Amino acid sequence: MTIRAILTDIEGTTSSISFVKDVLFPYARRALPRFVAARGKEPGVRKWLDAVATENGGICQDEVIVEVLQGWIDEDRKHTALKALQGMIWADGYRNVDFTAHIYPDAAKSLQDWHAAGLPLYVYSSGSVPAQRLFFGHSDAGDLTPLFSGWYDTEMGGKRDAQSYRNIVESIGIPAPEILFLSDVVEELDAAREAGLQTVLIDRLDDYPTPRTGDATHGHARVETFADVSVS
């Protein structure tokens, strides 16, 4: 089947897990108390803090909300409120050039080649859409945001839920069998396949030192870099 669009995950797929875990998450964890104290009253921030408070029995003190959020960072919770707040915090880091976002060179090259060939590219990540734009806007390969036609986060639903991919397919407007989804997580690929998308497991040896072969691939095509993703 022809591929007419590509949907890609970020962490573990275009970019290393260690950048997210060792740079982005600790930055957000450290900055959270000051960020909440400085901006906690802004409606766009308050709404997410209140969502966390409600989910935790109606906590009143911001200091406790911060502790809950820091616990979620430690657990790598993919919670929409946490992801939205992290995105706002990382904006400062990118602006101050405290870091640039890691992107595997093969991913940057293939994304550029596919875009040049006229293939629409989309992102689906647990990171919030603003965080995704910052990420690709300040990548090691420069500003890659012009390559993308659309951005999706967990406001479309969880990444292991087939309905999320149906929602994205409807938004993209291309039939599911003509969209290729790339991810490092087989459960995400399972959900995308259930929704009718084509799938490829990106199995990066830097992130997953033991190659996932046989049953561990759940029958998804497997490659180790974007250079081996076939789109024709």
Ligand SMILES: CSCCC(=O)C(=O)COP(=O)(O)O
């Ligand atoms: C683009 S924001 C940084 C990554 C992040 O917070 C995250 O949760 C990434 O999850 P993914 O769905 O891209 O594996």
Ligand SMILES: [Mg+2]
């Ligand atoms: Mg991932």
